[in-house]
Amino acid sequence: MTETDYRHKLDELDYLLNDPDARLEPARVWSLLAEISQHDLAEPDGHSD
Numbered sequence: 001m002t003e004t005d006y007r008h009k010l011d012e013l014d015y016l017l018n019d020p021d022a023r024l025e026p027a028r029v030w031s032l033l034a035e036i037s038q039h040d041l042a043e044p045d046g047h048s049d
Contacts, residue, residue, distance in 0.1 A: 001035065001038075001039050006036070006039050009032050009035055009036055010036065012028075012032060013029065013032045013033070013036065016028060016029055016032070017029065
């Protein structure tokens with residue numbers, strides 16, 4: 001996953017969890033969390049920069 005993809009996924013997750021107008025989609029939230037965590041695990045120091 002590129003850094004741009006990673007940032008887009010974080011933005012989407014933020015929207016789904018924090019925007020009162022967003023329709024809650026639990027399956028999408030879990031999917032995003034799984035993808036983001038895989039990216040984070042691939043970073044040896046936990047930083048994505």
